[in-house]
Every structure is written in structure tokens, then in C-alpha cells.
Amino acid sequence: MQKNPVQCQFVTALNSIVGKWKPIILYHLLQGKPLRFNELRRLLPDITQRMLTLHLREMEEEELVKRVIYPQIPPKVEYSITEYGMSLSPILEVLHQWGAAHVERKQFNKENNEQTETD
Amino acid sequence: MQKNPVQCQFVTALNSIVGKWKPIILYHLLQGKPLRFNELRRLLPDITQRMLTLHLREMEEEELVKRVIYPQIPPKVEYSITEYGMSLSPILEVLHQWGAAHVERKQFNKENNEQTETD
């Protein structure tokens, strides 16, 4: 594994939030309300069932997310954030703030690049 | 692209720091001292030349890192953090803190899993 202790800390933290959809899943669960599988799907219109399942399973294994099955038909499964998961909140927050501050810049750069490429 | 504005902010922020080696490269450059290519290699013993080049090029394009070539033989190229790159500092810091606080937990879980798998 990683020998460098500093790298190790980054890796540990990033593993918990990296994945195309993990930050938004966490963001929604951090609102506090438990969410059902299809509620999450509706909140993330572009995610496939498979990817949602995979990400939730991963986060469940990391104990960031709790999965509760209600033995009903039709099935009901609720996902909620754990206390451990809540500890990620400051990370999500700075990411969110930084992103908000710099989305414009990225946009600008992108448009600029597309223009200069035609020169 | 991402329709969801919240996701977009996360994506923007994460794109800048995600990449197996980007956080540590940034971490080292954030110390302030410009670093030469091979100085970075020595700081990241397991990275290949190729990956270091790729990551530096990407971060250069994003204006997180500045590349200065000194026309000498043997060649000398110095990499340093830009002001924009410095704005990532709070993100790196919370990640680092969270990681430091939770490396142990991960370690514990891992050992536990390895044990229970033999049951």
C-alpha cells in the first residue's frame, strides 16, 4: 500500500468520497432524512440502478451509510447517514464551497480552450 | 455534463484533486518551495515518470501549477504552486485531518475483515 503517511491520509479520506456519485449521495443523506432506493434514484436522475447499488454497498461497507430493510412487499429499504458518515460533512462542505467559487472559472477556461483550438 | 448544480460543484472541486498522486504533489508544492521534476520523483518514490508528467501537465492546464523551464544543459524545470492552486489548501487540509483521524479505523476494519473471511 501507500508508504507515505501523508499520502495515506489523503487516500483514506478520498476513498470515502470518490466515486462519480458518492458526494451527491452523501450530500442528500446528510440532509438527515432516510431515503429509499428509488427516492435516491429520483434525486439522481442520471444514475443507473447498478451504480446506485454499487455505491451504496461500498459506503455501507465503510459504515458511512446504514441500510435498513423492511420485510414488506413491495420491498422497502431505507438508507441513512451514520455518525461516522456525518464526520465527512466538513469535507463535503469545503468541496462544495470551493466548487461554487470556481465553477465559473472552469466554465470560462473551457469556452476559451474551445475557441483557441480552432485557431 | 452534470445537470445538478450541487453535483457540479463537487465535480469541479474533485476534478482538481482527484488522481492517484495529485493530492501529495499539491501537498508538497504547497510547502512553498518550487520543486524540480526529479525532486518530486524523490518525494514520491513509487510514481513513474510518466504519471508524474501526466499529473503535472493536467494541473498546469488547470493553472494550479506553474512550470518554468530554464534553458540549461542538463535541463532544469521548476514546478510551483499558483495562487489559484493555493486556494485548494483548505480542501487539502480538511482531507488531511479527516484522514489522520480515521486511518486507524480503516486499518482496524481491514484486519477484522481479513480475519472474519477465514471463518
Next chain:
DNA sequence: TGGTATAGTATTAAAAAAGGTACTGTTACG
């Protein structure tokens, strides 16, 4: 009887990220 809702799984394919190895040109050192 057919359709809908739930929460998924299985299989395959495609795309993205990372890695491995060899190679470049120039100069200084011994």
C-alpha cells in the same frame, strides 16, 4: 389478465485511469 411499483442482480461492453518498459539528447564526470 395485464400493468405497475419496489429493490435490486447478472452479464456484457466501453471508457478512463494507471502502470511498465524502453528510449531520446545533451553535458559533465571519471
Next chain:
DNA sequence: CGTAACAGTACCTTTTTTAATACTATACCA
């Protein structure tokens, strides 16, 4: 003359991540 240091590039392979599509079981509703 042989070798090392510098800062890479080229080419190819492997691994990881993400996506697309079809499929499952059960119950309720019309």
C-alpha cells in the same frame, strides 16, 4: 570512452470505473 543526471516521450498492457441492457420476485390495482 563509458556512465550518470536531467526531463521528459512513445508505445503498449493492465486495472479500475462506469455504463447499458435485460432480468428477477411479489403484491396491488384496474
